[in-house]
Amino acid sequence: MTELERLQASCLFEVARCGDLKKLDILKNAILGKNGKIAEYVKELKNLNSEAKRKFGSEINSFKSKITEELNSKKQELKTKELEGKLLSEFVDVSLPPRPDHPGRIHPLTKVEEEISNILSSYGFSFADGPDIENEYFNFTAMNMPDHHPARAMHDTFYIQQLADNNGRKLLRTHTSPVQIRTMLSNKPPLRFFSIGRVYRSDYDATHTPMFSQIEGIIVEKNIGFSHLKWILSDFLRRFFEAKNLKIRFRSSFFPFTEPSAEVDINYEIQDGKIVFGIGEKWLEVCGCGVIHPNVLNYGDVDVTKYQGIAFGFGLERLTSLKYGIPDLRGYFEPDERWISTFGFPFSTK
Numbered sequence: 470m471t472e473l474e475r476l477q478a479s480c481l482f483e484v485a486r487c488g489d490l491k492k493l494d495i496l497k498n499a500i501l502g503k504n505g506k507i508a509e510y511v512k513e514l515k516n517l518n519s520e521a522k523r524k525f526g527s528e529i530n531s532f533k534s535k536i537t538e539e540l541n542s543k544k545q546e547l548k549t550k551e552l553e554g555k556l557l558s559e560f561v562d563v564s565l566p567p568r569p570d571h572p573g574r575i576h577p578l579t580k581v582e583e584e585i586s587n588i589l590s591s592y593g594f595s596f597a598d599g600p601d602i603e604n605e606y607f608n609f610t611a612m613n614m615p616d617h618h619p620a621r622a623m624h625d626t627f628y629i630q631q632l633a634d635n636n637g638r639k640l641l642r643t644h645t646s647p648v649q650i651r652t653m654l655s656n657k658p659p660l661r662f663f664s665i666g667r668v669y670r671s672d673y674d675a676t677h678t679p680m681f682s683q684i685e686g687i688i689v690e691k692n693i694g695f696s697h698l699k700w701i702l703s704d705f706l707r708r709f710f711e712a713k714n715l716k717i718r719f720r721s722s723f724f725p726f727t728e729p730s731a732e733v734d735i736n737y738e739i740q741d742g743k744i745v746f747g748i749g750e751k752w753l754e755v756c757g758c759g760v761i762h763p764n765v766l767n768y769g770d771v772d773v774t775k776y777q778g779i780a781f782g783f784g785l786e787r788l789t790s791l792k793y794g795i796p797d798l799r800g801y802f803e804p805d806e807r808w809i810s811t812f813g814f815p816f817s818t819k
């Protein structure tokens with residue numbers, strides 16, 4: 470073994486056993502630096518004849534590249550270790566179980582979301598999702614509301630002016646309907662899906678909050694029409710409100726994305742200060758629905774000569790408030806412990 474080979478072996482050994490980034494830096498300097506071990510060898514080159522110079526020089530070069538390679542991979546290894554250690558030391562266990570003396574409550578929206586998902590899945594609906602930050606194209610244009618359509622103004626939209634591209638301005642979606650188009654574009658019919666999600670409109674009082682939630686159900690199939698819509702909504706509402714005799718009234722209405730369109734009312738009466746569904750002659754509106762407009766199906770790339778669609782939409786907080794007697798919409802979004810203790814559900818009923 471030459472002296473250079475011995476030096477190389479000892480340097481590689483030092484690098485291999487180094488366990489810390491600072492020490493590695495010092496080691497690197499001691500080997501490759503200006504006054505390092507290799508530099509000493511280079512100084513000797515001038516005393517050699519040209520052939521020996523060439524041979525010795527190439528040995529030094531391969532030593533240099535070998536050691537540089539090892540130093541770099543060691544550096545990478547130590548950096549990864551350091552990051553892992555940091556992540557481990559900063560780890561917060563958010564899955565800690567609730568304290569037994571304070572078990573927490575299930576939010577009414579979570580409870581109702583689950584109830585609704587269960588009923589809709591029993592009709593064969595699956596879940597579809599879309600982004601909260603939408604653009605004008607999916608939120609309006611593809612929902613049969615072209616530029617300057619008066620219905621756009623009805624939605625009190627939060628626009629994000631700075632972010633605009635080919636699909637128009639970005640905005641906070643004003644309804645869950647853009648999920649219809651996104652799902653039609655990424656799947657082939659027949660389709661049967663629902664979405665539940667947050668929507669945003671610039672409005673604030675006891676019955677309006679700038680953020681609220683909608684549920685939307687969609688079917689795109691062959692030979693589907695208004696009669697199917699009537700059956701599904703009647704069955705859904707009777708099951709959801711746990712009222713077998715619930716009366717359902719379809720009132721003719723207008724939405725740009727459905728034709729014909731209807732709003733759905735259910736009957737109720739106040740008994741001992743409480744609302745009871747399925748009796749009495751008073752009516753409450755709970756839902757918007759209709760047969761999907763062919764323009765919307767076209768935007769979703771659906772062959773309108775073969776398929777039709779039906780759609781319905783609910784306000785989730787409204788359904789929840791009606792079923793569980795929650796008075797003010799604002800409480801849903803305020804972090805008030807008293808509210809969740811009053812209206813939340815114990816974990817065991819889940």
Ligand code: PHE
Nearest residue numbers: 644646757758759780781782
């Ligand atoms: N997107 C409508 C709204 O926000 C609700 C709706 C959905 C109506 C589906 C009909 C069909 O007002």
